[in-house]
Amino acid sequence: MTNLEDWVEGIESWGFRVVDYDEDTMFFEGIERDDDTMVTYRIAPGVFVDYINIKSRYRSENAAHSGRRGYRIAYCSSGNYYTHINGSKVLITSAEVFVGKAIPEAKASYGTQEGIVAFNIVVAPDEIEGRTFLADLSRDFVEAVKEVKDMGFTVKRKDALDEARGLIDALAKADRAGIGLMAFRLLSTISKEQVSANRKRYFQGTEDEFVAEIEQYLRENLKEPVTLDRLEEVFGCSKSTIINKFIRTCQYTPMKYLANLRMMEAERQLIDTNASMTYIAESVGYDNPSNFSRAFKRFTGLSPSAYRKCFDQSKNDTKKAKPTYRVTP
Known part of the structure; x- marks a missing residue:
């Protein structure tokens, strides 16, 4: 090496x-x-x-x-x-x-x-x-x-x-x-x-303040029914321009990016809170808990309840003794 x-x-x-x-x-x-x-x-x-x-x-x-x-x-x-x-x-x-x-x-x-x-x-x-x-x-x-x-x-x-x-x-x-x-x-x-x-x-990334504003808007409206039509209205720009600019800077379309943000917020709540599944689903824009559960499983591979249980177990695992390392001269 x-x-x-x-x-x-x-x-x-x-x-x-x-x-x-x-x-x-x-x-x-x-x-x-x-x-x-x-x-x-x-x-x-x-x-x-x-x-x-x-x-x-x-x-x-x-x-x-x-x-x-x-x-x-x-x-x-x-x-x-x-x-x-x-x-x-x-x-x-x-x-x-x-x-x-x-x-x-x-x-x-x-x-x-x-x-x-x-x-x-x-x-x-x-x-x-x-x-x-x-x-x-x-x-x-x-x-x-x-x-x-x-x-x-x-x-x-x-x-x-x-x-x-x-x-x-x-x-x-x-x-x-x-x-x-x-x-x-x-x-x-x-x-x-x-x-x-x-x-x-x-996939040709370039920094863009316009995209940063859209990203911030998405983060602040996880619970709201955001659509491309709504983004077009708020930012005064065509849907095609919004999509192209956003993909080139943030890897995904705005709607896919929003879906990811919602799932990551759901992960956070499952780990950090005892909130019910219905409450978490509504807080990230899902009126139907079953639709939320299916979307969450597509994103993480686990149902929301299994994810919470798995992470609780991982917290317990951190209490185990840290391994010692062999120091090589």
């Missing part, structure tokens, strides 16, 4: 410090909370998997790590977080797999609630070596995504989501063989994903 200096330069701007490492693995813990952890595995030359497990409400400003350039696949199994790639704001969720650039500098990364379990697969083209089977798979992935814009794109195929969840399971067990298997299965699946020219045209 590259030397330690290459790994740790600027890493504290992410809120982490190195606590242990060997040739192919590096362990990190949070600077402010030592039960916030990250483990990075090198599974092949040029291919790395970061396992992120953050108990706190994560926020990092002006991250300045000068690490690898290349591409990444990102997925959250618990929680959601935003990050920036150049000027583009990107949301990482459990509802889809994100594929984009691996550019460590970011003006902000932050979780939408306490508790994030996620991974990043990073593929660094300049570090891929040889003509092995794994090297060829890595190069196939790079070839498939080489035209990706800053905004990246998302994959919602069931097989990709199943592989992402399988990788999370392997990471939770520290099963190195399983980590490698599931990561390369996901790389292969992504390599076969066809991204239309239209989607590539849309």
